[in-house]
Amino acid sequence: MSTLRLAKPVYDAIRAHGEQTYPHECCGALLGISTPDGWQVQKAVRASNIRTDSAHNRYNIAPAELVKIEREARRQGLDIAGFYHSHPDHPAQWSPTDFAEAHWLGCSYVITAVSQGNATVTNSFLLAGATEEDKHFDQETIQADEA
Numbered sequence: 001m002s003t004l005r006l007a008k009p010v011y012d013a014i015r016a017h018g019e020q021t022y023p024h025e026c027c028g029a030l031l032g033i034s035t036p037d038g039w040q041v042q043k044a045v046r047a048s049n050i051r052t053d054s055a056h057n058r059y060n061i062a063p064a065e066l067v068k069i070e071r072e073a074r075r076q077g078l079d080i081a082g083f084y085h086s087h088p089d090h091p092a093q094w095s096p097t098d099f100a101e102a103h104w105l106g107c108s109y110v111i112t113a114v115s116q117g118n119a120t121v122t123n124s125f126l127l128a129g130a131t132e133e134d135k136h137f138d139q140e141t142i143q144a145d146e147a
């Protein structure tokens, strides 16, 4: 099992974002450094959810926004470590849609359940596999490091 290590303020920011957008989903990108044990996340970048049709159970980062985030990451010597979003009044487990729309092999997908406006469980799933055809989510341990 790999471990997703997050600086504590980043972990808190991800959860707070989900509370602020409740009852809609929030989404964003995670920037960090790859280690043999998993990602070490140093920053979370908020993105706007462009899924206005069904923002409570769908999320999507605009391609142009993603390109901007990638460029900014590289400038800071970081990589895109993964993505996060919230599940308002749903468990912190990936949905079939989450899986179908996950294409960044080797990246971590963090989901925070938000119940009645309060962030509860946060889980992370590593998108493992060598190709789109054999991709699968492996749950990982989340470690929030105090600065």
Ligand SMILES: [Zn+2]
Binding pocket: 057, 085, 086, 087, 094, 095, 098, 111
């Ligand atoms: Zn989801």
